[in-house]
Amino acid sequence: MKKLIKNGTLFLNHTFTQQDLLIEDDKIKAIGIDLADEFSDIDLIIDAEGLIVTPGLVDVHVHYREPGFEYKETIKTGSLAAAHGGFTTVGAMPNLDPVPDTVAHFEEIKRRNKKDGQVHIQQYAAITKDRTSEELVDFEGLKKAGAFAFTNDGSGIQTAGTMYLAMTEAARVKLPLVSHVEDNSLLFGGVMNEGVRAKNLGLPGIMGIVESSQLARDLMLAQKTGVHYHMCHVSTKESVELIRIAKGHGINVTCEVSPHHLLLTDSDIHMDNGNYKMNPPLRTEDDRLALIEGLLDGTIDMIATDHAPHSEEEKQDSMIDAAFGITGSETAFSLLYTKMVKTGILTLTQLIILMSENPAKTFNLESGLLEPGMMADISLFDISHEQTIRESDYISKGKNTPFTGQKIYGTTIVTMVSGEIKYDNRKVE
Structure with missing residues (x-):
């Protein structure tokens, strides 16, 4: 299955660039401009306009x-x-x-x-x-x-x-x-x-x-x-x-x-x-x-x-x-x-x-970078719009934090693990 993330600002080689990212199955297949013109058999398109696209975070x-x-x-x-x-x-x-x-x-x-x-x-x-x-x-x-x-x-x-x-x-x-x-x-x-x-x-x-x-x-x-x-x-x-x-x-x-x-x-x-x-x-x-x-x-x-x-x-x-x-x-x-x-x-x-x-x-883990051939572990963040941290949004069973109620930017919109969407806070085309 092929997925395309288009119109996003990608974090590549420690800089930010406007490019598309193509995923095939569980790996990053290609990064470039107008990849939809090059690859016609795309199953899913995620429009990342206004979002930053980063390697999946590692904790x-x-x-x-x-x-x-x-x-x-x-x-x-x-x-x-x-x-x-x-x-x-x-x-x-x-x-x-x-x-x-x-x-x-x-x-x-x-x-x-x-x-x-x-x-x-x-x-x-x-x-x-x-x-x-x-x-x-x-x-x-x-x-x-x-x-x-x-x-x-x-x-x-x-x-x-x-x-x-x-x-x-x-x-x-x-x-x-x-x-x-x-x-x-x-x-x-x-x-x-x-x-x-x-x-x-x-x-x-x-x-x-x-x-x-x-x-x-x-x-x-x-x-x-x-x-x-x-x-x-x-x-x-x-x-x-x-x-x-x-x-x-x-x-x-x-x-x-x-x-x-x-x-x-x-x-x-x-x-x-x-x-x-x-x-x-x-x-x-x-x-x-x-x-x-x-x-x-x-x-x-x-x-x-x-x-x-x-x-x-x-x-x-x-x-x-x-x-x-x-x-x-x-x-x-x-x-x-x-x-x-x-x-x-x-x-x-x-x-x-x-x-x-x-x-x-x-820790010698195969993650932390956006590169062709790497596992498609990818996160999309909205750094432009203010949100409020609400307890009702927590997925964890634990609510034990003093940060609830704070105004923040940088909310997660999509998280992909091995090419699969595991968190999705937006509609996809």
């Missing part, structure tokens, strides 16, 4: 909750939410029940992903048994089963010896080790960033050194082992500087930042509201500015949502009792376009690269 950090926590999210609802946000490839975290810490558990989750996934789902395997123990998993066996990386996301690895051995194994099988950086001994029951706002709200704080102290340990271990070490959701200025220094010393480290840490600070928390409880927490304005600087100078490699859906009951109480986490798949691109591109902090080119090409390259 290496999502939580789909299945198996074990389907009341929060399922593979189907989570991956449909990803398509709603323009994402065509995601990396699904392993904090599930059962944890993908054995080949059998991993293969069962992989089977579910294939059956119900609406986008390409790359599945993480755990680093240790049950994700919180000190016993390493079978790295080689899990790689053969299809793991694209290893992580205990949601839990930091508390013992340096365990982390060293895990890095050694990950380096041996040549896959990234992805770290949730958090020293539990420094948490002291905190629920938001330690600072004036936490004190005013009467809430226990989380110090920045919870993150940066364990990161410093990990970077030295990464230098020793030579592993590709990737840090999840960097949030503090100290962490940015540590990663900058490590890269300068040739350590093979990459990292991601989440949209909420770029857009919000603890000063935005005006009351005890569970929707502002996330891990790591919203930090200070100095931290936020350091994250932006890290994006601009290449210290931070990509943007990843950390899409973490929860039920309404789990987020409606005080931050003391609420679950950690914020959704992000459906709002990330539009919020970042509105608040960072339209304000001149990032260019649209930079944003697209940070959300497509860079994560794909970092």
Whole structure:
């Protein structure tokens, strides 16, 4: 089957150009001018006039909750939410029940992903048994089963010896080790960033050194082992500087930042509201500015949502009792376009690269570019018209975000995965 996207502004070779794009079955067949004149047997035409046409976005950090926590999210609802946000490839975290810490558990989750996934789902395997123990998993066996990386996301690895051995194994099988950086001994029951706002709200704080102290340990271990070490959701200025220094010393480290840490600070928390409880927490304005600087100078490699859906009951109480986490798949691109591109902090080119090409390259995924022969993973966005983020539009089961009600540009119009339309917010010819 052939599909033609015409009259759109395509993101090609880091520039924008008015061209058509032809899809045959699951691949990009051709890119050029007036392709309808060259190819007569086209089955479907999508008029993208006024829209930008980009590679499908890549999000290496999502939580789909299945198996074990389907009341929060399922593979189907989570991956449909990803398509709603323009994402065509995601990396699904392993904090599930059962944890993908054995080949059998991993293969069962992989089977579910294939059956119900609406986008390409790359599945993480755990680093240790049950994700919180000190016993390493079978790295080689899990790689053969299809793991694209290893992580205990949601839990930091508390013992340096365990982390060293895990890095050694990950380096041996040549896959990234992805770290949730958090020293539990420094948490002291905190629920938001330690600072004036936490004190005013009467809430226990989380110090920045919870993150940066364990990161410093990990970077030295990464230098020793030579592993590709990737840090999840960097949030503090100290962490940015540590990663900058490590890269300068040739350590093979990459990292991601989440949209909420770029857009919000603890000063935005005006009351005890569970929707502002996330891990790591919203930090200070100095931290936020350091994250932006890290994006601009290449210290931070990509943007990843950390899409973490929860039920309404789990987020409606005080931050003391609420679950950690914020959704992000459906709002990330539009919020970042509105608040960072339209304000001149990032260019649209930079944003697209940070959300497509860079994560794909970092994790060796065959996506992130519009080129003939590539998989037809394509997103169409409207950056010209203002919309409102409405809870009724969410496809995810999770509604836990403080961004509902905001005015945004950059809404997703069409998302295609392997040439199939998975999200469609317009009529096609």
